[in-house]
Amino acid sequence: MTIEAVLSLKGDALPAVGRERIRLLEAIARHGSISAGAKARGLTYRAAWQALDGMASLFGRPLLATRAGGARGGGSVLTDTGRNVILAYHWLDAELAQLTRRLGRECPGIGIAAPRHAAMLVKTSARNALPGRIVTIDTDGFVAEVVTELSPTAQVRARVTTDSLHDLGLRAGRDVIVMIKATLVALRSCPEPLRAGLNCVAGTIAPQAHGANTAQIRLDIGAGLHLSGSPGTAAARDHEFAEGHPAWAVFEAAHVILAIDHVEDDA
Known part of the structure; x- marks a missing residue:
């Protein structure tokens, strides 16, 4: 049996934020609305809203902002906090992957593996x-x-x-x-x-x-x-x-x- 190391962010008496909630946030940003992002992740609107409310409580501020209608239509966009939460999660996930790979080399036989969805973060000259x-x-x-x-x-x-x-x-x-x-x-x-x-x-x-x-x-x-x-x-x-x-x-x-x-x- 393989034991997978999984990153989770949590606070006292607050729901944890893990990979699935980060993917929900990314889907909402990509599709421009909570309902479309929730559908892309196979969630109901209510479940998505509860997840977003939990993330806002954990980080102390909204991760999404409502955009008024107009020529380009309304919807939801990431706040600076939302973008930074996604970036921070992927950085930590990448560090966890490196740590567990090192653990696998230096402590073989215990079956702990890197997260299967670990981020591959690179620095690039492309703006x-x-x-x-x-x-x-x-x-x-x-x-x-x-x-x-x-x-x-x-x-x-x-x-x-x-x-x-x-x-x-x-x-x-x-x-x-x-x-x-x-x-x-x-x-x-x-x-x-x-x-x-x-x-x-x-x-x-x-x-x-x-x-x-x-x-x-x-x-x-x-x-x-x-x-x-x-x-x-x-x-x-x-x-x-x-x-x-x-x-x-x-x-x-x-x-x-x-x-x-x-x-x-x-x-």
Whole structure:
């Protein structure tokens, strides 16, 4: 029998937060609403709400914020606390995985194994590293086009080899990290005509956290996610990409890298 080490966060007299609650939070952020996120995780709305209320009690503040309706519709987005809770859980899960693997080498025979869903966290030079879920995969036998949903309003196409497709175990419904270098993302004030292998992701210019002198601009694409890209010139940055204005991020599918966020059960 294998004994699995599992990470759980808890406080006195409060429900514990484990892997399933973190996945619920990620699903709500990805789909943009509690009801859709709950459905994706096979939960009722009531059960999801109770789980969220328990997490808010544990961390002392809301993990989700309600977004009013409008041109892009209403729904729920992660608060800064919600994003930090997800990040902290995955970091701790990765550390637990390393510790248990070391334990297995130095104390063999006791049967303790690393979490089967332990996060694979990496540092990367890509400014854009966004969580998503694969929607469809089309392949001609040599190259595959993988469509990943980042938010209810944003999908990204990646072109990968079929070898990569099989090596990573990519399939519809699998969670991945979408990575694109910001220098390869061009911002446009109007959408470009679609063609094979091109991404054109719509969004709204977000408040710029890194000051006005940065050569890159953040685009709000929904679900609390942002794409960073280049406006081309300083003049375009100042006059065409003011906060709150619509914009489009344009980049090649071949420039998108897909990474596995965690090891899933094959069962």
